[in-house]
Amino acid sequence: MNIWITGAAGFVGSVLVRYLLEERPVDFAHLVLLDKRFPQTHTDPRVRMLEGDFYDPAVLEAAAAHPPDWVFHLASVPGALAERDFLLGQRVNLEGTLALLEALRARSPVVVFASSVAVYGAPLPPLVDDQTPAHPSSSYGTQKLIGELLLQDYTRRGYLDGRALRLPGIVARPPGPSGLASAFMSELLHHLKAGTPYTLPVSPQARMWWMSARCCAENLLHAAQIPLAPQEPRVFLLPALWASVEEVVAEGARLFGSDREEAIRYRPDPDLEARFGRYPPLRAERALALGFRHDGSLAQMIAQAVGV
Template sequence: MNILIIGGGGFLGQKLARRLIARGELRGRQIAGLTLADIAAPAPLDAPFDIACTACDITDRAAMDALLAPGFDAVFLLAAVVSSHAEAEFEDGMNVNLHGVLNVLESLRLQGRAPVLVFTSSLAVFGGEVPDPIRDWTIPNPQTSYGTQKAIGELLVNDYSRRGFVDGRTLRLPTISVRPGRPNRAASSFMSSIIREPLNGEEAVCPVDPEFPHYYLSPRLCVENLIRGAEIEAADLGQSRTMTMPGRTLTIRQMIEAMTAVAGPEPAKLIRFEDDPAIRDIVSGWRFDYDPAKALALGLEADASFEENVRYYLEDDRPT
């Protein structure tokens, strides 16, 4: 089994790589090789099998053809320009989130190998005037450029799978919290920073109201779900290769209360609330009431509580 992670330098790609190395197998087959590709070459990892780390620009079709030429049994397509970045820089979002995804799909189509393809989408494909709860068959109605680009990617993966060019499956990610590292340009970045920074003894700013609700999943469970998504048999996916990953809906206040239950009262004192109209305008179009019935039926899971998300960060990612 040879595996490629496109976006392998990001925090999720790195966690996925480490988990695959620890497992040593995927879809019942031993892993023989793992390639991590990103705009800058990811840092090398130790593994009991061949591992390669390479720089590759998803917007460069020739570069994608060269990257995919060796042939892979499974491809995880994680690379993306995130929400606020895609909204502020329209061309960047289109180049990566639409044309880049098409480059990958076209390269795989012309190879004729039909590998398993796991594509990460977003809840940003939903919005506007649709009834709650949002189900797997709810029609996407994105209210941002990022959501629109991801919705197009979902349709492409579905059609390329229908035609037998890839064995695709698309997983719409909840907000992944608590993310390690520093804030990025995702509009949802503060949903990690208001927990991560206080746990690290640093101040954090929350740009929305304490009662703002959203749909969350920990990085640890996200990685497990990506792997489980790759292992689902094509026949079990049905006519739609797209599903929403399980998560839990919480308000900002409930997140902070969960952090306090795990780490005591001091971290919460480092959070201050300051309204940010730019962030508010983006996140106010997001939805938070989801019914991930398909993913649950296929074995994907949500965290038992947000306290678990906090504990996972303390165990896996807090700087020592």
């Protein structure tokens, strides 16, 4: 069995690669990693690293030397950047995804697509569940929803076997610019661990959905393995922890030391507070019934995100 991963050097991608290589949850012959560039190399002889745009015909042709059984399509221009640079987002998130699906059409692999809760748009309804309609209010959310629709149509036609996961905010990204407006969630966890002062751009009562990258990687792998009938819906809202910033800070203080609470200051940005501080409860019954999981507890989420 061969596995392809687009965006393999990205935040979630590199966690998934490490999980596959170090913990060996599944057997495979070749692991084909696609990304624009790879900051680190891999010594495992099963790994092929292909640098370039995942939708570049030359890259796709090189990858085809190891025809895929599973494809994890994680590569994406993130939300804030897709909003700022419209054409870049369209090229990568929409046209790139379309080109990838076309290249995969003749091979009918399982395709796991990293979609996003951004498809729901803002403001969110009082509860988000499997019936919540998608009404994107950003170019990123629009492009992700279009990716889901294409994946479902390709699946319905028997061209491939698609599964789209609507990912919540995933933590903890490495520090530094990410193009994500929700990056403060990751920054908070890093600062809680390090014990360094940090000023959050949202209020203590801001509530959002939390999932560690490790938990996300397990859900992605699970998505590739669940048996689904051809006509079953292929888009999944994932379970995630629903917690306020002050609950996360309190849990961080329990894990790392009581001085942590004093190191966190709040200077809410009205725009960020509106977009990322008002997440409602989330009920992902269909995904839970199929075995998708959240981190279990805030303590485990923090431990999996930044280590203890």
